[in-house]
Amino acid sequence: EPEVTQTPSHQVTQMGQEVILRCVPISNHLYFYWYRQILGQKVEFLVSFYNNEISEKSEIFDDQFSVERPDGSNFTLKIRSTKLEDSAMYFCASRTGQGDTGELFFGEGSRLTVL
Amino acid sequence: GEDVEQSLFLSVREGDSSVINCTYTDSSSTYLYWYKQEPGAGLQLLTYIFSNMDMKQDQRLTVLLNKKDKHLSLRIADTQTGDSAIYFCAESPPGRRALTFGSGTRLQVQP
Numbered sequence: 588e589p590e591v592t593q594t595p596s597h598q599v600t601q602m603g604q605e606v607i608l609r610c611v612p613i614s615n616h617l618y619f620y621w622y623r624q625i626l627g628q629k630v631e632f633l634v635s636f637y638n639n640e641i642s643e644k645s646e647i648f649d650d651q652f653s654v655e656r657p658d659g660s661n662f663t664l665k666i667r668s669t670k671l672e673d674s675a676m677y678f679c680a681s682r683t684g685q686g687d688t689g690e691l692f693f694g695e696g697s698r699l700t701v702l
Numbered sequence: 703g704e705d706v707e708q709s710l711f712l713s714v715r716e717g718d719s720s721v722i723n724c725t726y727t728d729s730s731s732t733y734l735y736w737y738k739q740e741p742g743a744g745l746q747l748l749t750y751i752f753s754n755m756d757m758k759q760d761q762r763l764t765v766l767l768n769k770k771d772k773h774l775s776l777r778i779a780d781t782q783t784g785d786s787a788i789y790f791c792a793e794s795p796p797g798r799r800a801l802t803f804g805s806g807t808r809l810q811v812q813p
Contacts, residue, residue: 591744620800629803629804630790630803630806631803632800632801632803635800678744678745688733688750688752689733689735689794689801690735690747691747692747693737693744693745694744695742695743695744696743696744
């Protein structure tokens with residue numbers, strides 16, 4: 588069964604460093620998302636991406652964050668200068684977007700630890 | 703603003719029924735969802751309900767929707783230890799493509 592894959596599964600970084608989290612969405616999906624979950628807290632929406640541009644973003648997604656679809660398969664989240672409070676599990680998700688029920692398919696997440 | 707609320711924790715005995723409750727804010731949400739998160743894993747869709755329905759049954763799962771009160775519940779019949787996980791409800795307000803999740807309910811099933 589097709590699935591969303593994410594790398595790395597865990598990354599430890601120093602405050603102020605740049606981090607890139609990678610995702611390979613399901614191949615025929617058109618909408619892509621990043622969510623994050625700080626330990627013990629809600630799953631929070633960051634950004635959605637469609638047709639090679641951001642279609643929606645939350646207040647969390649400030650200038651330190653960017654997303655890119657550099658080729659036909661990868662979808663990346665970049666954090667330019669990490670802060671301690673960026674420590675969280677980051678989930679990538681995708682959906683077909685064609686007459687679907689809105690179901691998001693999630694990857695297993697990338698845990699980011701900022702020291 | 704949008705906010706989806708859930709109780710944080712539920713403990714049941716194996717074989718009993720579990721009922722996980724959720725309140726949501728946007729009465730015009732088209733679909734409402736229940737996702738399951740097992741330890742160390744991503745979120746997996748369990749079931750969803752279309753907003754013009756008030757009940758949906760899928761094997762051991764029953765979803766009840768009360769649109770007037772903006773209340774959604776998930777009932778798991780004959781709860782098993784493998785059902786231990788965090789359960790998230792989510793709404794999809796119209797005009798948005800992104801889902802809004804609740805804080806999750808941790809279900810603990812005791813043998």
